[in-house]
Amino acid sequence: MGILKMEGVSKSFDGNQVLKNVDFFVETGEIHALLGENGAGKSTLLNILAGVLQPDAGSITFAGKSYHNPSIKQMERAGLAFVHQELNVVNDLSVAENIFFNRELTYPLGLLRKKEMLQLTGELFATLGVEMDPAQKVAELKTSQKQLLEICRALHTDAKLMILDEPTTALGNDEVEHLFSILRKLKADGKSFIFVSHKMPEVFQLADRYTVLRNGEKISTGRVADATPLTITTDMVGEKYAAKDVYLPRVFGEPVLELEGFSGQGFRDVNLIIRKGEVVALTGLAGSGASELMQTMFGALPSSGGSIRVSGEEVRGGIGKFMRRQVGMLPTNRKENSVIPDQSVLENEYLAEHNLSKAKLFINRGWETNRYQALKELLGIKAQNPGDAVTSLSGGNQQKVFFARWLNTDVDILLLDNPTQGVDVGAKEEIYGLILALAGQGKTIIINTLEIPEIKKVSDRCVVLYAGDVVAAFDHDDINERDVMLYSTNAVNAEKGK
Amino acid sequence: MGKKSNPLTLLASLWRDHSYIFVFIVILIVYAITIQVNGNSFGGGHVSSILSSQNTVIVGTMAIGMALVIITGQIDLSIGSSLVLCTGVTIIAFNVTNNIFITIGAALLCGLLLGAVNGVLAAYAKIPPFIVTLGTMLIYRSLALWGVRAVDPEISGSSSSQFAMSSDNSMYDLMRMQFGTNSLKLAGFSIPFVTILFLVCLVLFVVIARNTKYGKAVYAVGSNARAAHLSGVGVQWIQCSVFMVTGLLVGVASVIQACKVGNITPASSGRAYEMYAIAAVVLGGIAMSGGRGNMLGVLFGALSYAAIDFIIVSIPALSADIQDTFQGLVLILVILVQTAGPAIKEKFVGRRRQAAT
Known part of the structure; x- marks a missing residue:
């Protein structure tokens, strides 16, 4: 039984159909690459999943429950976490304060249980194999560490399915490797991931299955092991007809x-x-x-x-x-x-x-x-x-x-x-x-x-x-x-x- | 959209673009009513007193600069203190040289310098303008306070912690009596010369704002500094220059202060003038967020603020202590009407539209 089942999802903006009857399934405990060119409909699909946008048609079944026009809060509570491309960490707070942001542990009267939060953050990092000081100011972290922090925060909410939108854009090679090793470990623990990336080598390194969207339609889906970068790229691009060509060769100057x-x-x-x-x-x-x-x-x-x-x-x-x-x-x-x-x-x-x-x-x-x-x-x-x-x-x-x-x-x-x-x-x-x-x-x-x-x-x-x-x-x-x-x-x- | 322009839509567009005129008219009517209630008859004399009041000519002149600063999205809190220091320098220059040109030159140069300090720190050193001018507000006034005690009474013109124009100088009569306190009589209506000076400055800057490339750049920087930068506008120079212009206008205001009042007391003069200037700018319909507003609004803003002052003073029931409360209330009320008005209208129009569908 898969963790996520989106069936027949359609969506139009101002009469312009950006998603046409799209099916998208994610198995429990897999890393699923969602691929497509800019404008293929990836963001729209994910935003519908996260409750940001409402679909015109289609159904969402997540973790065994079906949802109709869910709200962002509902999906969060059900165990969905969206790690956006642009980082959403608070620079002026500590690592632990970011982990517990908006879910702070408090004594009566709203006083913070700081020691406990630091300790719990330390434990979370230990189980994940993340090396970060819970008391450090986030402003002092490297971009890659901030990225990790954001993933840790999602995990701390007990997310079952995490959407990672181009998580490696800001990372160096070693950092990517580190991130991937953590993701693999989490996968082994039964967490599921939707992985959006434009970098083909990463997809082949990390993902188990993939789905390709083009012009709002699902083109292909399958096991990464059965595909090659070439077949996937061809699926992404398609046999696009060039609209009427106005290009003419010219002679250039100096x-x-x-x-x-x-x-x-x-x-x-x-x-x-x-x-x-x-x-x-x-x-x-x-x-x-x-x-x-x-x-x-x-x-x-x-x-x-x-x-x-x-x-x-x-x-x-x-x-x-x-x-x-x-x-x-x-x-x-x-x-x-x-x-x-x-x-x-x-x-x-x-x-x-x-x-x-x-x-x-x-x-x-x-x-x-x-x-x-x-x-x-x-x-x-x-x-x-x-x-x-x-x-x-x-x-x-x-x-x-x-x-x-x-x-x-x-x-x-x-x-x-x-x-x-x-x-x-x-x-x-x-x-x-x-x-x-x-x-x-x-x-x-x-x-x-x-x-x-x-x-x-x-x-x-x-x-x-x-x-x-x-x-x-x-x-x-x-x-x-x-x-x-x-x-x-x-x-x-x-x-x-x- | 194909609506014919009729008097009503013309009035509506006038209201939208020049609401400060209506604000002034309403305030003037209220003033007229309070005068009548007090048993006097409202007349040209009252209008003339608004035109020649400190709040119009001195604060108004400085408010022109303040408007430019605010249009670029910045603020200048130092102008009250600048006025005091700059007038001190102006009066000293007069007392020592008895030369009109050197006196005016000293006023403008001093003002320019004080403005340039603000401008360089805000635009090039990138310190928030609020902080820079809060600092110079303290510095400039304290320099004036120190100066008035340090300088020989012969030079400061007074022995009582004041800078005063020396009446022994031969040019005193020309500056104080002929120019500073005298009026141009025109067809039975008299306009003080200092008011004319203010109006000349105003017209100059209305033209600069509307018809020069510099003026357009000032608005562009306040509206979207990044886009202006990417179009080749020297954003930092523009941000710095508006402080320097404000300084020059403080210099002009110092000349007016010296000629009209004849003295200045560093401990008490020009207090809160920066706030009056901001009030005049805002009453003139210029957006605090920058990028928007008509320089002509400064005239009506300054007049409105001066009129509010007169209204409050003319109500005998209000003691001096409580006057500022009413000034504050009127200011907030006027701005509330200007900002909340369109929002409320939008809500009603939106609701009607919804009801229609």
Whole structure:
């Protein structure tokens, strides 16, 4: 009898079906890998299980009881623990205080039984083989220890089934090994795990069974021992038809961006030469360093070695230096990094340009409005008038405004960090068309994205990073989802090791 | 959405974007009623006294800077103390040189310096502005207190722990009598010169906030500093510069204080002015969270605050001790209407919408 049985689960957001009749079973005492590309429906499925989202249809049977629209509290009490990717520990408290957080042992009047909690934490660690001082401040712990702490906290609640959402992203190799040995021990004690990871070698090291989701559907499930990294990757990617292809080969100009031994936070020793008019995709899963590389190429993060030359001249320093060399960056996470929520569409659009034309103190509103109209036409921004609040626009239209923010500065090199995040399908296609049109005009574009179909659509070249290193580069004709996925999950090495 | 604009919707949008004007009108009406109840008739004289009160011209001038600081999401608690120290320096400069330009120059330079200290510590050393300016609030006032005793009475202009403009100087008459306490008579309505100076500063900063790239950057930093940074805005410089601008305006306010009042007492003058300035900014509809607000609001905010003061003083039943209680209550009430008003409206509209479906 399995610990978890989810049957026929479906879920739609705004008419967009993200889960279609999905079955998902977890046996007692197994580690079950849940796999799929970004947007395949993994998070939605797990959030339904945890009681965060309510399914449109389907049933959940957990630990012998069936639930209909359970609440988060109900599932927790039934023995489900969700260890999120981002750590949820309280840095200012001790290890033991974190273990007992919100479940503190108290005397009457609410005074804490500190000694007892320290002792119990010590005992818990001893049985798990975790070496950590219960009295230590959490702020002093390494990231891997915090990760362990969070798992210990889940175990302390007597969880029967634990969801581990990419638990190894922040860990080094030894730490991963340690974590895995603890998980195996717990498994032997009858605990069950759902393991979400993008790293294929880990799946083969740790998991007993797997389930692959693609586009909201269950594609395959089975024993890991019966599968290979190749079959699983193929299941994840599928035979995706490329929608109408707008890509055309172009002739490139002189090298405009040259990286030599370029290193920084999360990536090292990158050598790359990009020519005028080229569209280059950087790709890699979370923790690969692709986004950090891009931010460092714009001066938003400090570089720690090597050099970057823009149009033949070495650039050192911050964002301003790069902007004066006509480099622009559309950052990832629009809401946090791009939107000025209290300003209008026009003000948002001119934010970057104003910094380059500071010498002219006053704003020429007529000139700005004229340029706005021209860019609005070019980009197809759907806004009533330039004075409207930027927050009144849809995600895709906001993103176009931020494209305009950089086109206004006459950029030659445009860095796009995950530009289609939170943008609907129609606007995505428009953005692809725009990227190719700009490249046709001689702009050089570098795009960081996890979506491989997107890469195939727009880029002349695709550079794959894994754990901070460039591991592969493909020319346009050689880009295919399976190979890119093989390199970005490091399944290549897992395959070799097999 | 295709609603025609009629007077009502125009009024509604005016209320939404410029509620501080209505606030001021309501307060002015209340003031008029209290005057009438007291058996006097409300007239131009009363309006004129609001326009020339300390709370309008001195606090108002400094509140312009405070507004910029608050728009960037910071706060300046030191302006009352800065005013005292800066006015001390201004009066000394006048007493020693008897030169108008050197006096004004000293005021502006001193203000700029005091503001720059705040700005550098808050923006570049990244100490929370609340703490920085709490510290300098103590430092600046104590320097003024120490200075007034340390300086020769010949130079400070007074022997009673005060800085006072020396009436022996030949420029005294021009600064104090012609400018500081005199008014421009226009069509039967008189506007004090110091009020005109305040209004000039205000118009200048309304233009800066609306029509310059610097002004837009100030709002952008307060609204989303990270996005501003990634668009190339020098966030730290903007954060520092608003303190320096505030310092300059404290310098202007010091000139007004010196010319209008003629003296300053470090032990008691300018106490809680930072709080009055914050009140004026908030009454002017500028969001404490930063990024939002109209500089024009500072004018109406300062006028509203001055009027509230007059209302309370004009009610004989209120003793001086209890006046601050009423000032506090009125302030909270006004802000409550501004912030809770839309939320309550939203609730009702939402409920109606729900009922409709």
